[in-house]
């Protein structure tokens with residue numbers, strides 16, 4: 621979370637980080653934005669820039685760099701049924717279409733922030749979840765890194781919205797199974813995959829803690845669990861990071 625101080629009365633605030641827009645929102649008397657660094661981002665320096673039109677209409681600018689540090693991700697070896705790994709051309713096409721649909725959705729930035737305050741865990745209990753970003757070796761071959769956190773749970777366990785948002789997508793996808801994607805506004809999305817049942821309709825506004833469905837094992841899953849993900853535009857970010865956001869507003 622990026623906090624901008626000293627520009628409380630500004631008429632306009634905009635900025636970017638690594639060339640990607642920062643979507644500022646009013647935060648108390650000041651402004652803030654969420655900045656997402658993709659899990660495959662290369663460590664190193666990243667440039668930021670902020671521009672403000674102050675209360676008298678005068679432009680002000682600031683810029684600088686931040687350091688993107690490396691993070692170690694665990695390696696996970698999995699054995700899965702062949703048709704779930706070596707896809708038929710038909711399954712391949714289906715998975716590609718579904719991935720494109722998600723990318724298009726994540727590129728859509730709703731103009732208003734819907735989330736507020738703390739984010740909640742999507743599942744009851746205190747299961748810490750299986751690490752975000754693990755490098756997966758499936759049936760002996762390296763595959764895409766795991767872009768969410770998996771919570772093992774019993775089939776039928778209730779899944780709740782992590783924060784207020786609009787139900788942007790409901791689907792039954794090849795990999796993700798039955799899924800719900802919540803749009804929290806300003807480019808932030810949370811993802812709930814492999815559901816057994818979905819209890820919400822597309823377009824509905826849900827509040828933090830509202831039930832959205834139940835844990836299942838639909839799609840590519842070795843057993844009942846919730847895959848919880850978060851996207852900030854195209855960046856796949858650690859959803860557990862949302863739980864520790866210092867957001868009081």
Ligand SMILES: [Zn+2]
Pocket residue numbers: 766768769770846847848
């Ligand atoms: Zn997962």
